[in-house]
Amino acid sequence: MIKQRPLWGLLAEFASPDELLAAARRVRGAGYHRIDACVPFPVEGLTEALGFRRTWLPLLVLAGALFGAAGAYFMQWYAMGIWYPLNVGGRPLNSWPLFIPITFELAVLVGGLTAALGMLALNQLPMPYHPLFNVPRFARATQDRFFLAVDSRDPRFDRAATAELLRSVGAAEVSEVAR
């Protein structure tokens, strides 16, 4: 009966970050690409072991901050210089030093919003359902256990052989993940 259910992949459990790191290197060395780890805190070296590329979030944040700054300066210049010019003792209408504080604040505001919302968007969060949550032991991924997940869409994926590989790299427990 269980074998009839569509399979999302396999989930291997490890007791320590070091075991997970070693296992991730070996599973990746065996040619698997669609692998991910689920850990209760960011483990140093894990992204390299899994072969993730660098994120382009910093560039997004830079673009957001520059957009905020440019928009804020334009708004002030336009409002004070074009829309409603107010002659204060002949001082220049484009009084740029006085426009700096708001320009800065909006750069930070838009940059910060981009950082937080961009992180969520790139991570495809919020995601209320994920097949991994079907495994009861997975609750400890946010507490004290370290998991390695292999997606069944990986070309090398084979139900029995992959499970055997995961056991051989030191997994304390290997579970099948229903879709």
Add this chain to the structure above:
Amino acid sequence: MSTPSAPPPVLAAPHTYTSITDKIAGIVLTRGARRGWLLGFAIGLALFTLLGVAVTALLYVGIGIWGVNIPVAWGFAIANFVWWIGIGHAGTLISAILLLLRQEWRQSINRFAEAMTIFAVMCAGIFPLLHLGRPQFFYWLTPYPNTMSLWPQFRSPLVWDVFAVSTYFTISLLFWYVGLIPDLATLRDRSQSRIGRVVYGVFALGWRGSARHWQRYEVAYLLLAGLATPLVVSVHTVVSFDFAVAQLPGWHSTIFPPYFVAGAIFSGFAMVLTLAIPLRAAYGLHDLITERHLQNMAKILLVTGLIVAYGYFIEAFMAWYSGNPFERYVLWNRLTGPYRYGFWGMLLFNVALPQLLWLQRVRRSAVALFVIAVCVNIGMWLERFVIVVESLHRDFLPSSWGMYYPTFWDWATLFGSFGIFLTFFFLFIRFIPMISIAEMRMLLEEERGEAAA
């Protein structure tokens, strides 16, 4: 006793990932509401009610129920605003600047310091709004398309303040929430009740600790810290411009921005100590908030206190050195005028008393630190009162001098604002882990790595 050169460890007890998760999450999930919490929450709610009455009276009768009038149009409301917003600054300093400086001891205290920031900025925000007199028109301060075809005066520090404070609140809230997501997922996975799983689950956004997610998460968190660091400096600088850009003797001074920022951090750290010491005793967190945390905070208190003392000195020096009779009179009025007790109290609490922190015995005693921190809080409030009221009540022309006497409603609004702070703070410690569990696991891993090396 160990040698004085070796600082005590950041974590005092031998913890594992499991035990640290159990301990911090247990405070929320299994401990429940105890009598002490209920009492504190009740006090908070009572003060909140007082604020509700005070604000209702204010809106019904008008701003005249406060003691403000010409010449002192800025009374308690503005002093309270500056005081509360200053308190918030230590939270951002701990969470952002100390993160960038890789001060690992920050990790036990950053969560509740950030919560303190958010609640303090909420308290601060109500005062300028109420002080508008017609708070229903607060949105006139924001640029929006309107039938009057008018814009806010972008050259005014008061408008800068609107942008600075609202940005500060938004970024603080984002930073706090992003930091919370992994812990909310922990609570979702540990909660025994359905409602707990649903509520924490909704706010955890489906976080599953994926390494790919952590990678972007860490970048986002670091970038938020990098953005918050100059932001926190800018906020109190802009607040000080509210005063320094004016021509009034006692306000028109170039020392104001750095002196305000230092004062903000000084009062904020005092507030962190005021909150951390009772919390650590009530929840038995001595192994997570250790003597080292208290000592480090005491040292920051001492240093920022000295910067503030330097600010006081330069203010007085410039009043004398400028040769300006109005500036000199403001100084003389502070020393001997009708509000002299405020000024001397400020010097006692902010300059004299913190010098005790030079002694290691004092830095090691939680009780002594608590007393000093509370006194610094009072002293910093007095400083804002001195700045706001003393310059206004006697300016250039003796014929326009006047006095400011706070009324019952002034006091009710001040103490009522503690109601907002306490109510939200008690809700926070009841329903949200007050120490970041994910960061404590990281700290544990680092200490393990150091021990192995």
